[in-house]
Amino acid sequence: MAVHQPGHRRKRLRASDAAEKASQSGDDQPKRRRVSNSHAISKAVAANTSEDPTESAKHTIPALREEETRNQGSWSLSPLAGGRYSSLDPLMTLDEAYLFIGLETAVQVLATSTNRVLRSLQVRGGQKVVGFRLCPVHEEVIYIFTPSSVSKWNWNSGQQLDGWKTNDATIAVDVPWVEEENEVFSYNLKSKGGKRQIVVCSIDKKSSTGVVVLETKELINKIQVVNSGKVIIASDGHRLFLGSTPTIDSENLQSLSYNWREASLPSFSTCFHVRVATTQSKSGRTSDPINLVLGEANGSLLIFQDILNTLFGRNGDKKAAPRKLHWHRGPVSAVRWSTDGNYVVSGGNEPVLVIWQLDTGRKHTVPHLSSPISNIVVSPRGTSYVVQLADNSTGIFSTREIGSSVNIVGLQVSADGSKDLAGKRSTGAVAVLHPQHPEQLLVVVPSSHHLNQQSTGCSNSAVLQTYDIRANYHIARQALARTNTTTLNIGPEGSPIVTPDVQNMGILHDGNWLATVDSWSPRPHDVEAFVDKSSSRSATTLPLETYLKFWKWNPSASHWQLVTRIDGPHFKHDRHSPVLALLARPCCQEFVTIGADASLRFWCPAASHRASLEKKSSEFRHNTWKQRNSIDLTAYLRNASTSLKEACISFSEDGSVLAVCLPSESTVNAGLILLIDARACTVHYQRAGVFSGTPCSVNFLGRHLIVSSTKSVVVWDTIPPLVAANPRNQTFAITSTIVDDTNIAHPMKRGAKCRVQVYSIASLSLVFQDALGNTPLALLPDIYSGDYIILGSAATVQRVTCSDKASRQSMQPLDVASQLDTGLSSIFSQGHERASTRAIEDDRPSSHTKALSHVFDAPSFSLPPVGALFRSVVESLQSN
Numbered sequence: 001m002a003v004h005q006p007g008h009r010r011k012r013l014r015a016s017d018a019a020e021k022a023s024q025s026g027d028d029q030p031k032r033r034r035v036s037n038s039h040a041i042s043k044a045v046a047a048n049t050s051e052d053p054t055e056s057a058k059h060t061i062p063a064l065r066e067e068e069t070r071n072q073g074s075w076s077l078s079p080l081a082g083g084r085y086s087s088l089d090p091l092m093t094l095d096e097a098y099l100f101i102g103l104e105t106a107v108q109v110l111a112t113s114t115n116r117v118l119r120s121l122q123v124r125g126g127q128k129v130v131g132f133r134l135c136p137v138h139e140e141v142i143y144i145f146t147p148s149s150v151s152k153w154n155w156n157s158g159q160q161l162d163g164w165k166t167n168d169a170t171i172a173v174d175v176p177w178v179e180e181e182n183e184v185f186s187y188n189l190k191s192k193g194g195k196r197q198i199v200v201c202s203i204d205k206k207s208s209t210g211v212v213v214l215e216t217k218e219l220i221n222k223i224q225v226v227n228s229g230k231v232i233i234a235s236d237g238h239r240l241f242l243g244s245t246p247t248i249d250s251e252n253l254q255s256l257s258y259n260w261r262e263a264s265l266p267s268f269s270t271c272f273h274v275r276v277a278t279t280q281s282k283s284g285r286t287s288d289p290i291n292l293v294l295g296e297a298n299g300s301l302l303i304f305q306d307i308l309n310t311l312f313g314r315n316g317d318k319k320a321a322p323r324k325l326h327w328h329r330g331p332v333s334a335v336r337w338s339t340d341g342n343y344v345v346s347g348g349n350e351p352v353l354v355i356w357q358l359d360t361g362r363k364h365t366v367p368h369l370s371s372p373i374s375n376i377v378v379s380p381r382g383t384s385y386v387v388q389l390a391d392n393s394t395g396i397f398s399t400r401e402i403g404s405s406v407n408i409v410g411l412q413v414s415a416d417g418s419k420d421l422a423g424k425r426s427t428g429a430v431a432v433l434h435p436q437h438p439e440q441l442l443v444v445v446p447s448s449h450h451l452n453q454q455s456t457g458c459s460n461s462a463v464l465q466t467y468d469i470r471a472n473y474h475i476a477r478q479a480l481a482r483t484n485t486t487t488l489n490i491g492p493e494g495s496p497i498v499t500p501d502v503q504n505m506g507i508l509h510d511g512n513w514l515a516t517v518d519s520w521s522p523r524p525h526d527v528e529a530f531v532d533k534s535s536s537r538s539a540t541t542l543p544l545e546t547y548l549k550f551w552k553w554n555p556s557a558s559h560w561q562l563v564t565r566i567d568g569p570h571f572k573h574d575r576h577s578p579v580l581a582l583l584a585r586p587c588c589q590e591f592v593t594i595g596a597d598a599s600l601r602f603w604c605p606a607a608s609h610r611a612s613l614e615k616k617s618s619e620f621r622h623n624t625w626k627q628r629n630s631i632d633l634t635a636y637l638r639n640a641s642t643s644l645k646e647a648c649i650s651f652s653e654d655g656s657v658l659a660v661c662l663p664s665e666s667t668v669n670a671g672l673i674l675l676i677d678a679r680a681c682t683v684h685y686q687r688a689g690v691f692s693g694t695p696c697s698v699n700f701l702g703r704h705l706i707v708s709s710t711k712s713v714v715v716w717d718t719i720p721p722l723v724a725a726n727p728r729n730q731t732f733a734i735t736s737t738i739v740d741d742t743n744i745a746h747p748m749k750r751g752a753k754c755r756v757q758v759y760s761i762a763s764l765s766l767v768f769q770d771a772l773g774n775t776p777l778a779l780l781p782d783i784y785s786g787d788y789i790i791l792g793s794a795a796t797v798q799r800v801t802c803s804d805k806a807s808r809q810s811m812q813p814l815d816v817a818s819q820l821d822t823g824l825s826s827i828f829s830q831g832h833e834r835a836s837t838r839a840i841e842d843d844r845p846s847s848h849t850k851a852l853s854h855v856f857d858a859p860s861f862s863l864p865p866v867g868a869l870f871r872s873v874v875e876s877l878q879s880n
Contacts, residue, residue, distance in 0.1 A: 079122065334346065
């Protein structure tokens, strides 16, 4: 949709020539369209509709009822792809060929050889998964637990075999392997009446009640079952509970009873793991001592060998002191025993995996992980460690080489989004689809995630992730700004060092250029010494660093290469201003930005010679970007001294028109929309009152402009659908659609209505308007009368006529016959005039009429030649 102002032609700037040449370099580039006189129409409409902000060609979006949505075509919702990994421990099959990772409402099955997701076991009803365990009897069966149900799946085929509901709310679950029993038992930790219960159920019998073996007021949050179900370990962080039983009789499960012991822990425990070690004494008797490792909130590890003697003090013996290991600066999030019991593996808020050798006391670290560690699992064979990270990724590390052999990465979007410069939470993610590969999603994600994002605050996004949304597969990850993942990210005072935040991103239509905007500001307490408290400027105004970066795709290296960095693309009062929006111009090598300084800036590539070929060849490349033009929008703001806080921009489909939405500055003043000629960089049309509130997004769809704000969603028809011009009276007419909100008594009768408007070319004023009964299909001018003919959708025809009598006389149809007073026309006119006069006076047929009717009595195709016909007419007139 091109906007052209007739009568004015401007010489394009040199930078504009480069941009246009770059955009039209390919043979497949579309040609530009020009629509004339649209500026005059827009100006006339705007000049006469400012009194009523609700009128104009705009539509509100009505809410569809459920029965209406079912008849809107064969639409459907695809199954969920991606997903955030839950805090549950991953699982591996006995042959370590498949890995199971828990999501919020599903369990993913992945192949360790290809790192690909084979299938997703989705729980019905969208219930939260609180646990999943492989069946110890049938290797292709997995049980998935929710707070109120249990489902049985064949993970190899992805088919659900069975499912049933439970009575109480399940918090955690464990399914051990029971010797000499061909039956599966689940140990469920449930919440009931403010208390915690450990319930043993027989899964094969679908028992919904089970046997309660422990009930306590302590808020137990984790359990582990070892020694074929004979030992249960539970903890709430302050206390440790140990239950033991000599045997488990599946035939008489109701008689199952455990002997419980309770011990206070030295400090608050964040995680624990239990291992049963089989030892043989000098007397030849074998025993199964239970070894325990605790991860504490202060970053230390406590190792208890044979907890019955050391922690609980069996038979009244004195409790032995545990072995203490300390390396982590923060709380320990995960800890595991190795299969042979010679090593302990731990992880915490640091992106480092620590492997402790207990015999020598030495430790080995695996640093430079992408995020803190949330879970650690040892494979069934003990040949690898499965490490789940906080950034929604999972790595498998070999115990021999201590290196990552498998890296499984999901979508790494932050759970709580990011924060803008004013401290407000941003609810959207910065993401685009690749224009040449629509299956590839480019999304900006945090460089490092926190284990508990609610307590540590929002994470800034500084890394670009490329994700295949069809194959559900991670492709690449690249930093767009400086990151602190592999360095010390804690300041001298203990506060985390904040990375820049990428808040805007755009990609050109050919997929070769990417533009990003990242910003960074220090923490308030870091700049207190530099703030002049006597100054009138608010101390909360922090210095801001803003960078506009242009990246070129490098196909040989398969990554984006930084080409140009512009410091402070927008500025005000000698300080960097935030960039509110960045957009790529369709069908052109160009980007546009709008900043808090209320200015629009157009950026285009600049041709510069390469240094190595400057003397040998005239070959050049677009290896730098610069500003082509700018538009100052402060004149459209009520208070030009204040900074612009919100703005939205959108290009038309052909890239010729740029729409800018500015927010409402008061409850009375509604939002403003500007239509800008992208080539000439001039404002051609402005309109207030199209939307209300703060604009959230704006998009062109053909000639329609869709504006979403905090209070409404409006569809504005930017071009009247029907336009007609009449040169007889120098007017033009348009048809438009308005929204009728006046029928308060009958809300169901509200809706869009059509109207016709007539404007004068000379004064550009509205001379007539009226509502139409149905939708107009055609608008035609009558050049003889000056009227307009309207063809309606209900097979109706209406005429728009001027009601002024003087104008009506001047607009009568021209008398064509009076202008022809020579030849046969004069003869026919004289004869017809005399015949008509006598016929009126005598009220009977005249002889002239009879004679002429005799001459022209024959059909038209058998009339005589013109000469003979002329003689017959003359003779008949002379005879009378």
